[in-house]
Each structure stands twice: as structure tokens, then as C-alpha cells.
Amino acid sequence: MNGTIETLRVELDERGYDILVGPGLIATAGEHIRPLMRRKQAVVVTDEIVAKAHLKPLTDSLDAAGIAHHSIILPPGEGTKDLAHFGRLVDDVLACNIERGTMLVALGGGVVGDICGFAAATLLRGIDFVQIPTTLLAQVDSSVGGKTAINTAAGKNLLGAFYQPRLVLADSGALATLPRRELLAGYAETVKYGLIADAGFFDWLDGDARKVLELEPAALNRAVITSCRMKAEIVARDERETGDARALLNFGHTFGHALEAETGFGDALLHGEAVALGMVLAFDFAVRMGLCNGQDATRVRRHIEAMDLPTELGAIGLAGKPDALLAHMGKDKKVRDGTITLILPRRIGDAFVTRDAGAQDLRAFLAEAA
Ligand SMILES: NC(=O)c1ccc[n+]([C@@H]2O[C@H](COP(=O)([O-])OP(=O)(O)OC[C@H]3O[C@@H](n4cnc5c(N)ncnc54)[C@H](O)[C@@H]3O)[C@@H](O)[C@H]2O)c1
Ligand SMILES: [Zn+2]
Numbered sequence: 001m002n003g004t005i006e007t008l009r010v011e012l013d014e015r016g017y018d019i020l021v022g023p024g025l026i027a028t029a030g031e032h033i034r035p036l037m038r039r040k041q042a043v044v045v046t047d048e049i050v051a052k053a054h055l056k057p058l059t060d061s062l063d064a065a066g067i068a069h070h071s072i073i074l075p076p077g078e079g080t081k082d083l084a085h086f087g088r089l090v091d092d093v094l095a096c097n098i099e100r101g102t103m104l105v106a107l108g109g110g111v112v113g114d115i116c117g118f119a120a121a122t123l124l125r126g127i128d129f130v131q132i133p134t135t136l137l138a139q140v141d142s143s144v145g146g147k148t149a150i151n152t153a154a155g156k157n158l159l160g161a162f163y164q165p166r167l168v169l170a171d172s173g174a175l176a177t178l179p180r181r182e183l184l185a186g187y188a189e190t191v192k193y194g195l196i197a198d199a200g201f202f203d204w205l206d207g208d209a210r211k212v213l214e215l216e217p218a219a220l221n222r223a224v225i226t227s228c229r230m231k232a233e234i235v236a237r238d239e240r241e242t243g244d245a246r247a248l249l250n251f252g253h254t255f256g257h258a259l260e261a262e263t264g265f266g267d268a269l270l271h272g273e274a275v276a277l278g279m280v281l282a283f284d285f286a287v288r289m290g291l292c293n294g295q296d297a298t299r300v301r302r303h304i305e306a307m308d309l310p311t312e313l314g315a316i317g318l319a320g321k322p323d324a325l326l327a328h329m330g331k332d333k334k335v336r337d338g339t340i341t342l343i344l345p346r347r348i349g350d351a352f353v354t355r356d357a358g359a360q361d362l363r364a365f366l367a368e369a370a
Contacts, residue, residue: 034065036128047080072093131168255282
């Protein structure tokens with residue numbers, strides 16, 4: 001699979017779609033998108049940073065495919081995922097004289113994908129959209145599965161919709177311009193798939209992660225495809241997170257969400273960094289509760305540490321703050337009936353959902369965690 005394009009199908013009946021993974025997909029996007037179009041009009045939504053590096057090849061390919069297009073360029077960063085930007089975005093898209101058959105194209109990371117996807121879900125009660133994820137996090141996670149959302153004053157991702165794209169184009173070449181810190185943060189989500197359901201994948205990452213992070217084509221393709229395949233399978237089983245299958249994808253996220261909330265959802269701690277530490281905490285908590293063996297937890301910690309991702313609360317100034325963290329965990333969307341839902345490991349490659357993690361146990365654990 002060196003440098004070739006691979007296709008995966010997300011099996012969701014009439015909402016099913018392909019994920020293409022490999023190099024050069026932005027420059028050939030027009031020909032991939034055109035057959036799906038009911039009207040040869042596209043509105044590309046991106047951010048300023050991604051626009052500089054990747055918008056021109058995309059619009060050139062739309063021109064080459066005979067697709068009329070407009071581009072809307074948002075400011076970069078999580079702050080863009082708010083109601084004010086959403087309001088301006090939908091006004092700007094509507095000003096392009098769109099119809100139901102117009103295709104929205106999200107070119108960017110998870111921020112662009114989430115706000116553009118939510119716009120697609122709601123504009124004219126739903127127009128088609130394509131995801132062209134340009135961060136590793138977006139390629140292995142946010143662009144697949146149809147969750148779209150923006151943030152409100154009450155919290156993150158509280159206003160959104162399940163709305164599937166018509167196509168995902170994950171261009172590995174796009175990652176060449178991604179800052180290393182963003183690459184590592186996305187890598188944490190890749191590790192997550194190994195930890196929840198595929199010990200063999202984790203073993204491979206544990207040996208070959210450097211190749212992935214150096215963007216060696218075959219290794220990168222394998223990491224992205226394996227991650228997308230696992231997410232696609234889970235989404236196909238549980239599209240709207242009504243069962244436990246999709247909840248497994250939240251491994252490391254309940255702890256991680258608390259860390260992000262306490263550090264202000266900003267540059268101090270990126271989402272993937274929070275997930276990395278959240279996964280370490282989930283392993284350590286499981287060991288403490290007698291659910292998982294200590295060797296696996298140590299192995300996970302060492303791997304995450306070796307990838308320059310955070311493994312200790314103290315490193316981000318959150319040691320000795322159990323009450324603040326627990327309060328955030330209690331506000332997590334995954335709370336049901338007052339008990340905290342956690343995804344915990346039995347071992348590397350095997351995680352399960354528990355709805356009755358005791359607040360006292362968690363508090364004691366967080367109070368002692370370094
Ligand atoms: N919908 C879902 O299922 C889902 C899942 C996970 C995360 N998310 C959401 O995703 C968001 C985070 O996504 P993200 O980590 O991709 O962040 P992001 O979109 O903010 O991108 C990170 C930074 O990298 C820049 N960038 C993007 N692609 C680049 C490239 N190829 N070269 C250079 N710079 C580039 C961006 O401009 C931004 O500054 C969060 O809002 C989170 O809630 C959604
Ligand atoms: Zn995540």
C-alpha cells in the first residue's frame with residue numbers, strides 16, 4: 001500500500017459513503033466529487049491557515065472538473081466553532097445562491113469539518129457535503145461518522161446534528177504542512193483505536209509509530225486506514241450512539257474532557273493531548289479498581305510518553321485538583337442519571353463501557369494521581 005489510494009465504505013444503507021485515503025486527493029478532488037453532484041456547484045469552507053497551503057490545488061481541481069465554486073475562509077481555531085461564526089457562515093453560504101443540490105466542501109481540521117458539517121445539516125434542511133480532512137485528528141476521527149457540532153456558552157459540541165458526508169477524501173500529502181504538535185495530538189486518537197479494540201494494531205504502533213509520525217507513506221496509510229476502518233465499523237453498528245459500540249470511541253475522553261475544560265479548551269492543552277493523558281488515567285484507574293493489569297498500563301504510559309504526549313497531571317498543572325476535574329466529568333454529555341459513564345480497559349485491545357464509576361473512587365484516584 002505504498003503511496004496508493006485505498007477506499008473504505010461506511011455501510012449506512014442510503015447514507016453510506018466512501019472514504020478515500022492516500023496522497024494527492026486534494027489535487028484530484030474535483031473528479032472524485034463530480035459524480036456525486038446533483039448540481040455542479042460547490043462552496044468550499046476552510047480556514048486561513050489551510051487556505052494558504054491547500055485551497056488553490058482544490059479549486060484548480062474543481063475548475064478542471066467543470067464545477068462552479070465559491071470559497072469561504074474562516075479564522076482558524078476552536079473559537080470559530082461558535083454561534084456567531086456559524087451565523088455568518090450560513091449567511092455567506094446562502095449568499096452564494098445555493099440550492100439543495102449544492103455541495104459544501106469542508107477543507108480543514110475538525111473545526112472546519114464540524115462547523116461546515118452542521119451548516120450542511122441545517123442549510124435548506126440539509127445539503128450534501130464532502131469532508132477533506134487536513135489534520136491527522138480529522139482524518140482518523142472527526143471527518144468519519146457524521147457527528148457535526150458547534151460550541152455554546154454552556155459547553156463544547158452542545159449544538160449539532162448527526163449528518164453524514166457524501167464522501168471523505170483523506171489526503172496524506174496534506175499532513176506535510178501540519179505542525180508537529182497537531183500531528184502528535186491526532187496520533188493520540190490513532191492509538192485509541194488500538195487500545196479499545198485491536199491489540200495487534202497497538203503492537204504495530206508501539207514498534208513503528210516513528211514511521212507514522214515521519215509521514216512515511218506506507219506507515220501513514222496503514223495508520224489512517226486502520227483507524228478509519230475501525231471507526232467506520234463502529235459507526236455502522238451504532239450510528240447515533242444509542243448503544244455501547246460508539247461509546248467506546250470516547251475512551252480517554254471523559255477524563256480528557258475534564259482536562260480540556262479545566263485548561264480552557266485552548267492551546268494550553270490540545271484535544272488529542274488531553275485524550276492521550278485521559279487514556280493513561282483510564283488505564284491507571286482500571287488498575288486501581290482491579291479491572292486491568294499493571295503491565296498493560298505501564299506499556300501504554302511508556303508509549304504515550306515516548307511520543308512526546310503528556311502522561312501526568314502535574315505536567316499540565318492539574319495535580320491535586322480532584323474536585324475541579326470531577327465536577328467537569330460530572331458535566332460530560334455522557335452522564336446518565338447522575339452516575340459517571342467511563343470507558344475502561346480490561347487489557348490493551350479490550351475496553352468496555354461502565355455506567356457506575358463511583359465518584360468517591362474517582363475522587364480518591366484523582367487526588368493521588370501525580
Ligand atoms: N465530529 C467529530 O466526531 C469530532 C471528533 C473529534 C474531534 N472533533 C472536533 O475537532 C476539533 C479539533 O480538530 P483539529 O484537531 O483538526 O483542530 P483544528 O481544525 O483547529 O486544526 C488544528 C490547527 O491546524 C491547522 N491546520 C489544519 N490542517 C492543516 C494543515 N494541513 N497544515 C497546516 N495547518 C493545518 C488549523 O488551521 C488549526 O490551526 C474540535 O473542535 C473537536 O471538537 C470532532
Ligand atoms: Zn477525540
